[in-house]
Amino acid sequence: xxxxxxxxxxxxxxxxxxxxxxxxxxxxxxxxxxxxxxxxxxxxxxxxxxxxxxxxxxxxxxxxxxxxxxxxxxxxxxxxxxxxxxxxxxxxxxxxxxxxx
Amino acid sequence: xxxxxxxxxxxxxxxxxxxxxxxxxxxxxxxxxxxxxxxxxxxxxxxxxxxxxxxxxxxxxxxxxxxxxxxxxxxxxxxxxxxxxxxxxxxxxxxxxxxxxxxxxxxxxxxxxxxxxxxxxxxxxxxxxxxxxxxx
Numbered sequence: 375x376x377x378x379x380x381x382x383x384x385x386x387x388x389x390x391x392x393x394x395x396x397x398x399x400x401x402x403x404x405x406x407x408x409x410x411x412x413x414x415x416x417x418x419x420x421x422x423x424x425x426x427x428x429x430x431x432x433x434x435x436x437x438x439x440x441x442x443x444x445x446x447x448x449x450x451x452x453x454x455x456x457x458x459x460x461x462x463x464x465x466x467x468x469x470x471x472x473x474x475x
Numbered sequence: 476x477x478x479x480x481x482x483x484x485x486x487x488x489x490x491x492x493x494x495x496x497x498x499x500x501x502x503x504x505x506x507x508x509x510x511x512x513x514x515x516x517x518x519x520x521x522x523x524x525x526x527x528x529x530x531x532x533x534x535x536x537x538x539x540x541x542x543x544x545x546x547x548x549x550x551x552x553x554x555x556x557x558x559x560x561x562x563x564x565x566x567x568x569x570x571x572x573x574x575x576x577x578x579x580x581x582x583x584x585x586x587x588x589x590x591x592x593x594x595x596x597x598x599x600x601x602x603x604x605x606x607x608x609x610x611x
Contacts, residue, residue, distance in 0.1 A: 442507055445499070449512070452492055453519050459481070459526055 385436070393433045400426045417461040424454030478527075485527040492520035500594050501587075510590035514597025521598070522605055530609050541602035548595030555589035 403426060406419035428451045435443035496516035503509030525533035559568035571584045 445507065448495065449499075449516060452488065452495065453516070456519055456523055456526075459523070463526060 389433050389436045393430065393437070396426050396429045396433065400430070413461075413465060417458060417465070420461075421455065421458040424450065424457070428454065481527045485523055489520050489524050492516055492523070496520065496594075500590060503590055504584075504586055510593030511597055513590075514594040515601065517594070518598045518601035518605075521602055525605065525609075530606065534606070537602070541599045541606060544595045544599030545603070546599075548592045548597075548599060550592070551595065552589050552592030555585040555592065558585050558588075 400423060403419045403423040407416050407423070410416040410419060428447050431443055431447040431450065435441065435447065496513045498513075499508040499516060500510055500513035501508075503513065521533055521537060524536060556567040559570055560566045562568075562570060564570070567585075567589075569584055569586045571582065573583075574581045
């Protein structure tokens with residue numbers, strides 16, 4: 375049990391508020407993925423969604439007091455930028471090929 | 476990709492990722508984890524290195540061809556099953572070898588050998604796909 379995590383404690387209220395805010399930013403991220411005028415916009419939004427997902431997992435871990443969820447958060451935080459990296463490589467290569475044509 | 480930031484971050488991250496993958500592998504029997512996700516994390520560590528430093532250097536880091544890892548992993552998994560059959564139990568029965576030391580208890584088992592096999596197969600499969608995608 376995390377100290378100070380009774381119902382109505384500051385940590386519980388903070389986790390609740392943070393969860394609402396992070397879910398809002400996730401939603402905005404999805405809007406940017408769908409609308410994003412250019413490919414880099416979409417890639418950045420996907421990267422942001424990855425980080426927001428890490429926050430959601432950590433906040434749920436605090437709320438449900440399941441320390442094991444932290445492992446999922448660690449794994450996602452370590453891996454999530456790999457996709458962004460692959461996209462960056464792809465964009466770079468595509469731009470180079472367009473210049474060569 | 477030639478980026479100083481990426482190469483420096485990779486040098487820090489690859490050790491963390493490989494350590495985390497072994498941690499997941501060893502914890503897998505009783506808690507979330509196991510050979511499969513451990514192998515995936517290890518494969519992403521190598522993939523990160525390949526993107527940052529180039530695929531030739533990642534190949535040199537691995538030392539063996541990814542396909543060899545698949546073969547070794549499958550052999551380890553089958554051996555884990557056969558050991559039980561040789562001992563007179565049903566194929567794939569878990570055999571445990573527990574030794575008490577002063578500071579810790581060593582628990583070796585055929586499920587561990589099986590999980591190590593799964594780990595190697597997953598690393599091998601993911602890297603085989605990745606390296607052949609890079610060739611095209």
